Amino acid sequence: MERGTVRGQGHRRAAAPGRGNPAGGPLNVLPRTGFEVELLAPRGASRLDLAVELARRCAGRVLWRFHVDTESSAAPGVRTFWHLTPAFDVLDGAGRLRCSLVDDTTIVADLDATAPPRPGWFRVLSDDPRLLRLVQRYADPEEGIGSVLAPVAEVFGAPVVEVGGVHRLDDVAGATIALAAPLPGERERPCELVTPPFTEDHGERLEELLGPARDLGFSVPLEAAVHVNLDAGPFRDVAVFRRLVELFAGREDLHRRFGTNPHCRRLGALPPDLVDLVGAEWAGWEPLRAAAARTAVTKYCDVDVTRVLGVRSGPDVLEVRLLPGSDDGVAIARQAAQLRGSLRSTR
Known part of the structure; x- marks a missing residue:
C-alpha cells in the first residue's frame, strides 16, 4: 500500500475566527471527552x-x-x-x-x-x-x-x-x-479521526491532530459531522435519562442551536416509544433501562443511547452525533463545551 473546515448549509468552507485562540470561550472545562472528526x-x-x-x-x-x-x-x-x-x-x-x-x-x-x-x-x-x-x-x-x-x-x-x-x-x-x-471509488480518502478521551486542554489536543491534517490538505467533506463521546455512567439515572431524552426530542431546536449539517447522514430522531415511556413513573434505573432497551432505539439517532442502555457492545459512552463537521479543534472544543452545558441542565 502506498504511504502516505466547517461544512453546513453549503459546500464552502466557512470561516473559523476562533482557531487557536481560546478567547472565544472556556475550552478547558470539559470532563473526559472523546471526539470523532470526519475529514477527507x-x-x-x-x-x-x-x-x-x-x-x-x-x-x-x-x-x-x-x-x-x-x-x-x-x-x-x-x-x-x-x-x-x-x-x-x-x-x-x-x-x-x-x-x-x-x-x-x-x-x-x-x-x-x-x-x-x-x-x-x-x-x-x-x-x-x-x-x-x-x-x-x-x-x-x-x-x-x-x-x-x-x-x-x-x-x-x-x-x-x-x-x-x-x-x-x-x-x-x-x-x-x-x-x-x-477498494474502489477513492475509499482510501475518507478519514474519521477518533480520539481517546481527553481530560483537559481539549482544543489544544484536537489542534495537535487537526493542524497536521490541514497542512497536508485534508478538508471537511460535504456530509461531515463531529461526534462527541461522554462517559455513559452519569446518564444511568431515571431523572437524568428522562431529561436527556426530552432534550433530544426537541431536535429542530438543537439542530438550529448547533448548526447541524443538513447533508449529514445516519442522524435521526429518538423513537417515539422511547420518548413516551420516559415520562412514566419508574421505581429505579433498571426497570426503565429494560423497557427502553425494548424500544426501536438504534445508534443512528442524534444521540446514541444504546450503550447507556447496554444494548450494544463497545466503549461505555453516550455519543452525541449532531455537531457539524469542522477541522478547527478550538471551535470543536467550544461547541462541545456548549453541548456539555445543555446536557448539564439534564442532571
Whole structure:
C-alpha cells in the first residue's frame, strides 16, 4: 500500500475566527471527552498519509489494523455486507494512543465513484459478522490482497481462489467465508479521526491532530459531522435519562442551536416509544433501562443511547452525533463545551 473546515448549509468552507485562540470561550472545562472528526484526504493521498505524519511529529509509530463496518449489497438475497477496511492507530513514543484513523462509509459526495482502486488498498467482505470477526482475528492488515486470507484458509482447510481480481475463500462445502476485493471509488480518502478521551486542554489536543491534517490538505467533506463521546455512567439515572431524552426530542431546536449539517447522514430522531415511556413513573434505573432497551432505539439517532442502555457492545459512552463537521479543534472544543452545558441542565 502506498504511504502516505466547517461544512453546513453549503459546500464552502466557512470561516473559523476562533482557531487557536481560546478567547472565544472556556475550552478547558470539559470532563473526559472523546471526539470523532470526519475529514477527507486530498486526491492522491490517503488517511495513511495523515497517520504517518502524526506519528512523525510525536516520534511515534503507526499500528495497522482492520476497521469493521457495513455496506449495502448488490448481490441477490444479501441485504448487507460486513467489511474490514484498513485503519491506523497512531501511537506516541511511549506507546500511548494518540488517535485512530478509519474509513467512514457515510462520506461519498466528494469521491469519484468511478475511480479505479488505488494499488494496495482492499477490503475484506462477508455476509456474516461472526465470520468477519474470525477473519479480523487471524488476518494481518499489512498483508497484500493475495495473501490476507491465507491464515483463515488454513483454519478452514480450503484454498483461496482468485477470480477477476477478487480473492475468495469458500469452505469445503462451497459456502463463502470471505472475499478480499480491491477498494474502489477513492475509499482510501475518507478519514474519521477518533480520539481517546481527553481530560483537559481539549482544543489544544484536537489542534495537535487537526493542524497536521490541514497542512497536508485534508478538508471537511460535504456530509461531515463531529461526534462527541461522554462517559455513559452519569446518564444511568431515571431523572437524568428522562431529561436527556426530552432534550433530544426537541431536535429542530438543537439542530438550529448547533448548526447541524443538513447533508449529514445516519442522524435521526429518538423513537417515539422511547420518548413516551420516559415520562412514566419508574421505581429505579433498571426497570426503565429494560423497557427502553425494548424500544426501536438504534445508534443512528442524534444521540446514541444504546450503550447507556447496554444494548450494544463497545466503549461505555453516550455519543452525541449532531455537531457539524469542522477541522478547527478550538471551535470543536467550544461547541462541545456548549453541548456539555445543555446536557448539564439534564442532571
